[in-house]
Amino acid sequence: MLEVNLIRTLVFYSVLMVGCVNNQKNETVDGGLNKSSADTLPMTSSASVKEENILFFGTSLTAGYGLDQSEAYPALIQKKIDSLKLPYSVINGGLSGETSAAGKNRIDWLLKQPIKVFVLELGANDGLRGVPVAETTANLQAIIDKVKSKYPDAKLILAGMEVPPNMGDKYASDFRDMFKKLAKKNKMVFVPFLLKGVGGVPKLNQNDGIHPTAKGQQILAENVWIKLEGVL
Template sequence: MKRQKSTLALLLLLFTSMVLFSCGGNSSETQTAEQTETTSESQEEKQKVILFFGNSLSAGYGIDPEDAFPGLVQARLDSLGENFKVINGGLSGETTAGGLSRLDWFLEEEPYIFVLELGGNDGLRGIQLSETKKNLLAIIDKVSAKYPNTKIILAGMQIPPNMGQEYTDEFMKIYPAVAAEKQVTLIPFLLEGVAGNPELNLPDGIHPTEEGHQIVFGTVWPFIEENI
């Protein structure tokens, strides 16, 4: 009888040990899964952001957004193994005033590089030059005030002489003046080698084709590369 009780006690002890071991194993597996998920999230959070804040040129009007120059920047960064995320903040028809009004929404996430590509629609509409300059300055000020370490690149723009040669000349001077005043990097002319070439633009004569965006990417990339 005593031997049976001893055997039962031994079996109970073994069963209890197995249950405890099993629970301990599940807990370890759960912790490992949680740690993996946390590590993955941490890696994503460490991605640096490049924000292209502009109009239809950044948005890639008339073509696949991945083939627009911001998408090509992302592809190049990925090919180099750089941990960057490109956000395309382009909106067709956007003016500097419109950009200023919607900027806060895009600044919820800190940009490592902020590329400002606005003003072309102002020029095409004949908006007062002082207004365009004021808005560009205000956009830069707002970004700098919230994120002092963000690197800002201003994309220079030129327009056809539809509004008169004097207006066109003065418009072109806005960008180097703003860049100098705020001490930000200037791309002299975003559409260098593309503007005015029918083979590189859509039928509207304003928006680049996929091939045109390849050239724009070539203009923009050196300024991105030196800041990453």
Template structure:
């Protein structure tokens, strides 16, 4: 069976949801795959609080078995912690290089991020461009803003205002599914 690895932080893990195994966006994408009779094993390799360096350090475990599609969603915790933009880019670039070296035919999707409005980031454009540059460098598909239609909308988020609610994940899954579906057609 072909494998899709969703690799990210709390946004991938489904932090704060009552039942992430059925409410997170990887779980919702799994439902869509089943509805279309597409046989893929879906792996939710999300880890709450993860950073780009943390992701890099745990990557080998998640790519120890064949990966057909690798979906990356990392970096927002780095920027919220004030880590240098160059480190974020370097870590994510190294991570994608490792995936590509091990599985040259693997399709890669990069989930772009934007900085929350309350964050004090002088180089906002440079941060958001990291994802576009990664997608270009690794011949990956880019979703420009993973949280589009959810970020900053109270009813789409948990009380912390940072993590999507089930309703928010429904929006995310609906928006990213056509991209993922398109990539699967070429896999």
């Protein structure tokens, strides 16, 4: 049984190259902003309550690969926010195949709109490609610095990820610790592992064994909401 579980875990992580852009149902516009979000950017008037933006910036895990936009965890969090009548509007800035280096270049476009809360989910693709942890760290820090510089009052949240043991014990350990250190350094609210309860569980992932099902996305939403709720 241990061997079966190990093989299942290695298969899950070895193919968790969060790419496959061509098959994604979630269409995106320039800058990787999902159309559903782009079409509903907060519009305010003197008669309405001003909504603050929450930007989710990440890979296809955030974009909701293979699912309807309404089933991605940022959209599920929007439903929670609406049910509580909180004045926040979610923007899904997830993009399949995103690396930390690509994200560093893309973030400027998304920061053209005011951000009150920033949720960063990047790094998984770097890890599976064996990108040096120091390089990924520098890229993620650059993204965080850009957000801080433009919106110094924004609340920051970091979602941690992990790589499979076949990447080497030291690399896996350094990669895991990278997120914790970045969160501490930048005083970010920390979600230790976005895929907790979902990664490696067949029934919670699509047929590719990589991306969460709608049910899996619900668990991702809970993993994030546990930390986000206190921020809001």
